[in-house]
Amino acid sequence: MSKINAKRILIKIGSSTVTDENGRLDKENLKLLVDQVATVWSGGIECILVSSGAIAAGVEELNLDKRPKEISKLQAAAAVGQGLLIHRYTDVFKAKGIQVAQILLTQFDMAHREFYFNAKKTFDQLLAMRVVPIVNENDTTTVEEIKFGDNDMLAALVAVLIEVDFLVILSDIDGLYASDPRLSRTKKIDTVEKITPEIEGMAAGIGSKFGSGGMVTKLNAAKIAGAAKIGTYIADGREQNALLRIVEGKKVGTYFRPRKKKVSNKKLWIGYSRVVGGRVSVDAGAEKALRNDGKSLLPVGVVGVDGGFAIGDTIEVVGADGQVVARGLSNYSADELMSIMGKRTSQIVLEKSDDFSEEVIHRDHMILI
Numbered sequence: 001m002s003k004i005n006a007k008r009i010l011i012k013i014g015s016s017t018v019t020d021e022n023g024r025l026d027k028e029n030l031k032l033l034v035d036q037v038a039t040v041w042s043g044g045i046e047c048i049l050v051s052s053g054a055i056a057a058g059v060e061e062l063n064l065d066k067r068p069k070e071i072s073k074l075q076a077a078a079a080v081g082q083g084l085l086i087h088r089y090t091d092v093f094k095a096k097g098i099q100v101a102q103i104l105l106t107q108f109d110m111a112h113r114e115f116y117f118n119a120k121k122t123f124d125q126l127l128a129m130r131v132v133p134i135v136n137e138n139d140t141t142t143v144e145e146i147k148f149g150d151n152d153m154l155a156a157l158v159a160v161l162i163e164v165d166f167l168v169i170l171s172d173i174d175g176l177y178a179s180d181p182r183l184s185r186t187k188k189i190d191t192v193e194k195i196t197p198e199i200e201g202m203a204a205g206i207g208s209k210f211g212s213g214g215m216v217t218k219l220n221a222a223k224i225a226g227a228a229k230i231g232t233y234i235a236d237g238r239e240q241n242a243l244l245r246i247v248e249g250k251k252v253g254t255y256f257r258p259r260k261k262k263v264s265n266k267k268l269w270i271g272y273s274r275v276v277g278g279r280v281s282v283d284a285g286a287e288k289a290l291r292n293d294g295k296s297l298l299p300v301g302v303v304g305v306d307g308g309f310a311i312g313d314t315i316e317v318v319g320a321d322g323q324v325v326a327r328g329l330s331n332y333s334a335d336e337l338m339s340i341m342g343k344r345t346s347q348i349v350l351e352k353s354d355d356f357s358e359e360v361i362h363r364d365h366m367i368l369i
Contacts, residue, residue, distance in 0.1 A: 003247065003249045004165075004249055006045050006166050007165060008045065009045055009165060009167070010047075011049050012221075014052055014169070015053060016237070017052075022066075023066060025088070034089070034093055034096065036242075038093065040243065041098060043247075046127050048164065049133070051085070051135070051151075052136070054078045055067060057088070058084070061081065062077060089134055098130075101131050101132070102134055103133050103134070105138060110269075110273040110274070111274045111275050113269070116161065120161050123161070135158055136154075153221060159228070160224065167221065167231070168232075168233045168243060168246055169222075169235070170236070172236065173218070176189045177202065179202065192256045195226070203218070215234075227258075227268060228258070228268055229258045229262040231255060231256065231258050233254070235253025267367040270329055270365060270367060271369065274314040277310070277313030277315055278306055278315045278334055280297075280304065280360065281302070281303050282320075282325070287319045290326055291368060298345065298359060299343055299345075300342060300345070302337065302341035305337050305338045308334050313330055315327070315361070326361070326366050327369060329362075329365040345358050
């Protein structure tokens with residue numbers, strides 16, 4: 001295989017890659033990772049890091065026996081650890097003649113269009129100034145309602161935002177297996193052409209010891225990146241020179257091919273960067289019209305409404321099996337939609353004298369999940 005064709009890559013470094021067996025910061029492995037990033041950087045490929053490890057650094061500094069479970073204690077550990085983690089990165093990169101910058105994000109930043117584009121400008125400027133951005137979620141102030149959920153999701157969203165060529169996820173999982181390799185002998189899958197329900201089923205139950213994500217979250221990240229025509233590698237961050245070997249085009253971990261046709265940035269922002277305000281359930285006919293025919297969602301196909309969403313909020317569309325079919329911007333509030341759901345346009349015309357939208361979600365403001 002030849003060297004990957006990339007001008008810009010995002011590297012997500014998982015908790016298990018930068019922590020030891022006690023959940024504390026592994027300074028030696030962090031240095032080895034930085035050495036690889038520096039080599040890739042000096043070779044002309046721009047690198048962005050999404051790095052876990054702030055909580056681990058805080059746990060160590062506070063002399064805690066183990067990673068706490070309470071949100072307030074986790075946030076306190078993150079508050080202590082964020083400065084220590086970026087200080088460590090700064091020192092190690094500086095020894096390689098490279099400057100770094102810390103960027104802390106919440107989903108609030110991604111959900112609001114103005115903040116979203118301001119973040120992109122910051123990334124582009126840092127890279128133009130030959131500075132490596134190091135990203136993490138702002139765990140010290142983030143509440144559950146606006147959390148990304150895990151750094152795999154954060155990495156995918158940042159990858160889409162700044163339009164990288166590849167997403168590399170480094171953790172203690174060296175790729176996708178047909179079943180959990182810790183429980184039985186099974187073969188690793190080198191390349192995934194498309195993330196199907198069968199592929200998603202292979203990921204269930206495979207997790208990491210110190211991180212918040214497992215293989216399921218990594219597949220979700222690969223799916224988001226793939227929709228933006230970004231290829232994704234999932235590999236073991238402790239495997240010797242894993243990042244360098246990926247860049248050299250060698251078989252490492254599992255590679256997820258991106259879609260051939262890119263989903264628009266606007267739809268990706270609607271589908272994955274915004275906080276979901278509620279959900280609507282649809283019948284089989286509506287689901288088919290969305291999935292197979294590329295139609296907008298009409299009131300007649302809606303059979304249930306959940307949440308107190310307002311006009312313009314992002315809502316999920318759920319099929320009869322409970323699976324999310326799509327996300328999009330609602331033309332109705334929850335209360336308004338409840339009064340017209342299940343009705344045909346001709347019925348609504350007779351009941352409403354004022355202007356109304358024929359679509360609950362227009363197809364131009366909707367993304368299939």
